[in-house]
Amino acid sequence: MVFPFNSSLDFNIQLSEEHELFRKTIREFVEKELEPIAMEIEKNNHIPDELFEKAAQLGLFGVGIPEEYGGQGADHMNTVLMMEEISRVSPAFGTAVTVHGLFVVPVLLYGTEEQKRKYVPPVARGEKLAAHANTEPWAGSDIAGIRTTAKKVNGHWVINGRKMFITGADRAEFFVVSARTSPPPQDKRWKGITFFIVERDTPGFKVGQKINVTGLRGEHPHEIILEDVKVPEENVLGPIGEGFKVAVNTYNHGRVNIAAQAVGIAQAVFEKSLNYAMQREAFGRPIIGFEAVAFKLADMLIKLEAARLLVYWAATLANQKRREYVMAASLAKTFATEVAEEASAHAIKIHGGYGVDVETGVERYLRDTLITTIYEGTNDIQRLNIIRELLRQVFGAPINIT
Ligand SMILES: Cc1cc2nc3c(=O)[nH]c(=O)nc-3n(C[C@H](O)[C@H](O)[C@H](O)COP(=O)(O)OP(=O)(O)OC[C@H]3O[C@@H](n4cnc5c(N)ncnc54)[C@H](O)[C@@H]3O)c2cc1C
Numbered sequence: 001m002v003f004p005f006n007s008s009l010d011f012n013i014q015l016s017e018e019h020e021l022f023r024k025t026i027r028e029f030v031e032k033e034l035e036p037i038a039m040e041i042e043k044n045n046h047i048p049d050e051l052f053e054k055a056a057q058l059g060l061f062g063v064g065i066p067e068e069y070g071g072q073g074a075d076h077m078n079t080v081l082m083m084e085e086i087s088r089v090s091p092a093f094g095t096a097v098t099v100h101g102l103f104v105v106p107v108l109l110y111g112t113e114e115q116k117r118k119y120v121p122p123v124a125r126g127e128k129l130a131a132h133a134n135t136e137p138w139a140g141s142d143i144a145g146i147r148t149t150a151k152k153v154n155g156h157w158v159i160n161g162r163k164m165f166i167t168g169a170d171r172a173e174f175f176v177v178s179a180r181t182s183p184p185p186q187d188k189r190w191k192g193i194t195f196f197i198v199e200r201d202t203p204g205f206k207v208g209q210k211i212n213v214t215g216l217r218g219e220h221p222h223e224i225i226l227e228d229v230k231v232p233e234e235n236v237l238g239p240i241g242e243g244f245k246v247a248v249n250t251y252n253h254g255r256v257n258i259a260a261q262a263v264g265i266a267q268a269v270f271e272k273s274l275n276y277a278m279q280r281e282a283f284g285r286p287i288i289g290f291e292a293v294a295f296k297l298a299d300m301l302i303k304l305e306a307a308r309l310l311v312y313w314a315a316t317l318a319n320q321k322r323r324e325y326v327m328a329a330s331l332a333k334t335f336a337t338e339v340a341e342e343a344s345a346h347a348i349k350i351h352g353g354y355g356v357d358v359e360t361g362v363e364r365y366l367r368d369t370l371i372t373t374i375y376e377g378t379n380d381i382q383r384l385n386i387i388r389e390l391l392r393q394v395f396g397a398p399i400n401i402t
Contacts, residue, residue: 135166161226256328
């Protein structure tokens with residue numbers, strides 16, 4: 001036993017020639033279509049429609065979606081490689097191309113066959129975009145604290161409330177929305193939440209103000225207002241009152257992608273810093289000749305490759321449908337996002353004044369990486385997950401940690 005895992009075989013990473021071929025295809029797309037406009041996206045705080053169209057033509061929206069629902073049927077490793085490659089150039093577009101996963105995953109995990117056939121294929125083809133609306137002004141990490149309600153009235157559900165920080169809301173046509181359908185029993189706060197599929201043009205559903213966050217410019221989240229939004233019974237997603245599980249399993253599933261996004265960022269800032277350190281001269285020699293700079297680069301590379309291994313390992317466990325994946329994804333997300341944060345700060349320092357000149361496109365990575373440490377579960381919440389999963393593995397039952 002390699003505590004807390006069973007054996008050294010649990011640390012296998014399975015990558016194939018096909019994965020590498022896929023990575024190269026994404027790299028080509030990114031260099032041709034994304035790189036030339038990455039700074040434009042940053043400056044305008046807007047991703048052009050044509051880029052979405054080109055990504056859809058290449059099938060990028062369907063990468064992780066089964067073929068029977070219109071996707072490419074590729075595995076978790078492919079999704080991770082795609083996120084890494086896109087985020088190396090534009091983390092914002094990485095989010096834009098993958099955020100619909102937070103809609104598709106709960107529909108595939110909990111939806112009826114009819115819901116899957118109706119909602120997943122258009123999203124997989126990139127014809128319709130989709131988003132996930134759970135966070136509220138008063139509840140983020142504390143999912144059980146949501147105040148949006150859904151009440152059954154004459155055979156329909158009527159939803160009222162507000163959602164906050166909803167990525168992709170400006171373009172999405174389909175949403176999964178969480179709401180409280182019954183008050184929680186005193187000792188089980190998480191009970192009584194239900195997810196619904198809501199279409200954008202439903203009366204009373206309004207996408208509100210844009211939230212001007214520091215990073216991922218171009219893919220800014222929005223507020224959502226729900227006023228007497230009438231939803232038919234067939235749009236209930238999953239068991240009534242069990243929405244907490246829907247949310248947790250959705251985030252468990254997608255978390256490794258945020259870790260991959262961080263690896264893409266760390267890769268970008270490492271490459272930029274190495275190039276700069278080779279070219280920039282001070283005191284008559286390239287600055288890479290100074291130990292202070294060289295050691296920063298060495299640290300960046302050590303942690304970058306360690307983060308990459310964690311991410312590929314978590315993706316391998318996900319492909320194998322192993323329970324250990326849940327912990328591995330939290331390990332990968334926490335480590336990779338913090339590595340990316342540190343590497344982005346090092347990159348700024350190595351670039352000196354040019355590191356904080358927005359025109360060079362170096363400082364943007366630090367702003368982007370801060371978001372990766374927060375969304376899809378803050379790193380504090382990941383640390384809680386890690387210990388909860390560890391105790392579950394050791395003692396077989398969850399132990400309450402607050
Ligand atoms: C750019 C962006 C995009 C987003 N996109 C979406 C989206 O598409 N859909 C969606 O539903 N949400 C989205 N979110 C919301 C995101 O998931 C939440 O911001 C996140 O879960 C944290 O919630 P919060 O902001 O309410 O912070 P809080 O939960 O209030 O946390 C505040 C601080 O307290 C800490 N904390 C809270 N509880 C604990 C605890 N039990 N133990 C230890 N520390 C704790 C947190 O780690 C954090 O440091 C997005 C957020 C951002 C910034």
